[in-house]
Amino acid sequence: MAVGNDGSRRGGVRQVAAAAGVSMSTVSNVLNRPDVVAAETRQRVEDAMSAVGFVRNGAARQLRGAPSSVVGCIVLDSSNIFFAEVVRGMEDKLAQANCLLVTCSTDVQPQRELHYLRMLDEQGVRGVIVSPVIGKLDGLVSLSRHGVPVVLLDRRRGKTELCAVTVDNVRGGRLAVQHLLELGHQRIAMVTVSTEVESLADRAKGARLAIRDAGLAPDDVLLTIRMPGPAAPDRYADAVDHLLALTPRPTAALCFNDTAAVGVLRELRRRGIAVPTEMSVMGYDDVHFASELSPALTTVRQPRYQLGWAAAELLLAESDARHRHQELLFQPDLVVRASTCPPRRPGRRPASS
Amino acid sequence: MAVGNDGSRRGGVRQVAAAAGVSMSTVSNVLNRPDVVAAETRQRVEDAMSAVGFVRNGAARQLRGAPSSVVGCIVLDSSNIFFAEVVRGMEDKLAQANCLLVTCSTDVQPQRELHYLRMLDEQGVRGVIVSPVIGKLDGLVSLSRHGVPVVLLDRRRGKTELCAVTVDNVRGGRLAVQHLLELGHQRIAMVTVSTEVESLADRAKGARLAIRDAGLAPDDVLLTIRMPGPAAPDRYADAVDHLLALTPRPTAALCFNDTAAVGVLRELRRRGIAVPTEMSVMGYDDVHFASELSPALTTVRQPRYQLGWAAAELLLAESDARHRHQELLFQPDLVVRASTCPPRRPGRRPASS
DNA sequence: CTGTTAGCGCTTTCAA
DNA sequence: TTGAAAGCGCTAACAG
Numbered sequence: 001m002a003v004g005n006d007g008s009r010r011g012g013v014r015q016v017a018a019a020a021g022v023s024m025s026t027v028s029n030v031l032n033r034p035d036v037v038a039a040e041t042r043q044r045v046e047d048a049m050s051a052v053g054f055v056r057n058g059a060a061r062q063l064r065g066a067p068s069s070v071v072g073c074i075v076l077d078s079s080n081i082f083f084a085e086v087v088r089g090m091e092d093k094l095a096q097a098n099c100l101l102v103t104c105s106t107d108v109q110p111q112r113e114l115h116y117l118r119m120l121d122e123q124g125v126r127g128v129i130v131s132p133v134i135g136k137l138d139g140l141v142s143l144s145r146h147g148v149p150v151v152l153l154d155r156r157r158g159k160t161e162l163c164a165v166t167v168d169n170v171r172g173g174r175l176a177v178q179h180l181l182e183l184g185h186q187r188i189a190m191v192t193v194s195t196e197v198e199s200l201a202d203r204a205k206g207a208r209l210a211i212r213d214a215g216l217a218p219d220d221v222l223l224t225i226r227m228p229g230p231a232a233p234d235r236y237a238d239a240v241d242h243l244l245a246l247t248p249r250p251t252a253a254l255c256f257n258d259t260a261a262v263g264v265l266r267e268l269r270r271r272g273i274a275v276p277t278e279m280s281v282m283g284y285d286d287v288h289f290a291s292e293l294s295p296a297l298t299t300v301r302q303p304r305y306q307l308g309w310a311a312a313e314l315l316l317a318e319s320d321a322r323h324r325h326q327e328l329l330f331q332p333d334l335v336v337r338a339s340t341c342p343p344r345r346p347g348r349r350p351a352s353s
Numbered sequence: 354m355a356v357g358n359d360g361s362r363r364g365g366v367r368q369v370a371a372a373a374g375v376s377m378s379t380v381s382n383v384l385n386r387p388d389v390v391a392a393e394t395r396q397r398v399e400d401a402m403s404a405v406g407f408v409r410n411g412a413a414r415q416l417r418g419a420p421s422s423v424v425g426c427i428v429l430d431s432s433n434i435f436f437a438e439v440v441r442g443m444e445d446k447l448a449q450a451n452c453l454l455v456t457c458s459t460d461v462q463p464q465r466e467l468h469y470l471r472m473l474d475e476q477g478v479r480g481v482i483v484s485p486v487i488g489k490l491d492g493l494v495s496l497s498r499h500g501v502p503v504v505l506l507d508r509r510r511g512k513t514e515l516c517a518v519t520v521d522n523v524r525g526g527r528l529a530v531q532h533l534l535e536l537g538h539q540r541i542a543m544v545t546v547s548t549e550v551e552s553l554a555d556r557a558k559g560a561r562l563a564i565r566d567a568g569l570a571p572d573d574v575l576l577t578i579r580m581p582g583p584a585a586p587d588r589y590a591d592a593v594d595h596l597l598a599l600t601p602r603p604t605a606a607l608c609f610n611d612t613a614a615v616g617v618l619r620e621l622r623r624r625g626i627a628v629p630t631e632m633s634v635m636g637y638d639d640v641h642f643a644s645e646l647s648p649a650l651t652t653v654r655q656p657r658y659q660l661g662w663a664a665a666e667l668l669l670a671e672s673d674a675r676h677r678h679q680e681l682l683f684q685p686d687l688v689v690r691a692s693t694c695p696p697r698r699p700g701r702r703p704a705s706s
Numbered sequence: 707c708t709g710t711t712a713g714c715g716c717t718t719t720c721a722a
Numbered sequence: 723t724t725g726a727a728a729g730c731g732c733t734a735a736c737a738g
Binding site for chain 4: 022023024025026029036037038041060062063064065
């Protein structure tokens with residue numbers, strides 16, 4: 001009894017109409033404009049619906065022009081705890097509007113982004129929330145023009161007319177590197193997955209700004225270690241090998257997210273490198289477990305659930321009559337814990353005089 | 354150019370047919386049975402498709418009887434790292450079959466399960482993968498009878514004809530408690546979110562079996578602390594308060610997942626309770642960061658990505674001609690690390706003689 | 707190999 | 723208020 005009747009095939013409006021002794025359109029009215037139907041008739045129809053085991057056919061409704069009730073989201077990796085929580089925020093906001101969320105992960109591959117975008121378009125989704133890998137926004141702008149609302153996630157709208165929900169990544173990168181500079185680090189490795197994805201590029205930009213502000217030369221201080229995407233198995237081992245092979249060896253590693261920081265912590269531990277005394281490590285996101293790591297992770301906090309919620313909110317708003325596209329900007333915060341400390345040997349090089 | 358043409362409205366098969374100078378059905382054939390169309394014609398049609406900016410209309414296809422290309426999954430909490438990875442496994446497997454995944458979280462509320470099930474049914478999804486909160490499987494069985502394939506996740510099929518992918522939770526609970534008993538613990542608190550959800554109930558069952566095997570009385574050894582669902586804010590604080598108030602105080606806390614274990618570790622630390630010396634803590638899942646926690650977490654490993662992948666695989670298989678429903682069982686493993694040790698005061702009570 | 711036609715289940719005019 | 727009829731975009735069944 002939990003989900004309609006059992007056993008018998010489920011019927012459509014036609015069967016319901018027959019069972020209730022009314023016409024199809026009355027049934028439709030009960031569904032879409034209940035107030036227009038006599039209470040008694042309505043009751044009879046509703047009874048018939050559960051008797052017949054009626055389930056609305058979304059495809060048919062959509063074909064007739066009803067707005068779809070599924071929304072798509074495309075992120076870099078839904079299994080990353082950061083995105084997982086962002087997505088959860090979306091899901092909950094969408095649930096309020098009786099919408100479902102399709103989750104797609106690109107693993108930072110442009111081709112996968114394209115593929116999912118196409119599939120979502122074919123599904124006729126109500127809209128898409130995208131954290132793009134692809135640099136050019138043309139495809140998304142075009143999609144939007146064709147009537148599929150697009151909300152950018154962690155990507156500024158630039159000159160486009162799209163909605164966007166972002167966190168100030170330039171500021172985040174700056175905060176992180178300021179902290180490391182203040183501790184005395186002069187060789188800092190940024191461990192990232194892409195130098196093209198805007199949010200990540202912005203953090204690098206902020207990092208350089210911080211270095212410049214300190215009167216140093218960004219290229220002398222900042223190194224970039226680029227890892228392969230989430231799918232690669234030994235990505236952290238390779239990244240740490242790379243990190244340790246740099247000369248002079250960096251004294252701090254700034255990871256592009258906390259999950260990566262965990263990977264780096266693990267590989268450093270395996271190699272017997274003490275954190276933070278031999279190597280400071282920073283994360284990014286401040287996920288729940290960051291404070292319980294060994295050592296507790298210094299990181300940059302950014303909102304997650306709230307970010308997804310806001311993105312979904314904007315997306316839903318686009319259905320409304322006249323709606324101005326807008327950009328929302330959240331602010332990150334530096335969270336200092338135990339995984340960073342002054343470098344062992346101060347100065348640019350080991351003092352040799 | 355990335356996603357079809359720009360600016361102009363997108364056309365359907367009709368427009369494509371016109372543009373290519375062929376009939377609608379030829380276009381349809383190019384789409385569905387390419388081999389039946391002359392190569393030259395096909396090319397012309399394909400050109401027309403991109404010229405017109407053709408995007409297949411999924412709703413119409415579905416209405417005509419094509420199998421849907423979206424699958425639903427309902428889990429307890431998609432933002433929990435365990436489920437996030439399970440879901441990612443599903444997503445990747447489904448992508449191979451050109452399917453999309455809708456993710457739904459119940460937060461352990463039966464009513465939300467019902468709601469999502471209904472919505473997915475209305476969407477006409479290809480099938481659903483469900484980690485149910487609801488005890489009775491009737492609703493799912495009925496859904497399955499009505500032609501919507503159902504795969505149970507982390508739930509045994511019992512006497513039903515459903516497919517299921519599970520991990521041996523009785524074994525998992527047993528392994529965990531055996532370990533604690535061997536260390537000498539005689540008061541063990543299980544921190545859980547539900548005593549009804551089968552996977553969690555099974556672990557409790559395994560725990561009791563382990564105690565019985567050791568010649569002890571389960572009710573003397575095992576306490577249950579039930580937390581509210583994922584949405585509640587101070588759940589861990591409250592749970593730990595509860596834990597510490599028990600008399601005699603348990604010497605070990607067995608948490609129902611690693612995320613919960615992190616919460617418990619944090620709250621214990623806040624209260625100045627040393628882990629493991631004053632309180633042993635175990636998790637469940639062995640997520641990536643478990644080994645980097647402070648202290649490194651003793652836990653029970655279970656597959657995640659693989660679990661989701663397998664579930665999606667079974668679901669897709671149901672589309673095939675004659676397919677036997679089957680149950681897949683994975684095995685968990687005990688992973689001993691640093692968050693457990695012998696209790697400070699051996700014996701049932703503080704020795705007082 | 708290509709063109710014509712009917713209809714999936716629903717909503718929505720319109721007339722009663 | 724309710725009932726009859728048309729058609730959303732696509733596909734499958736035929737006839738050419």
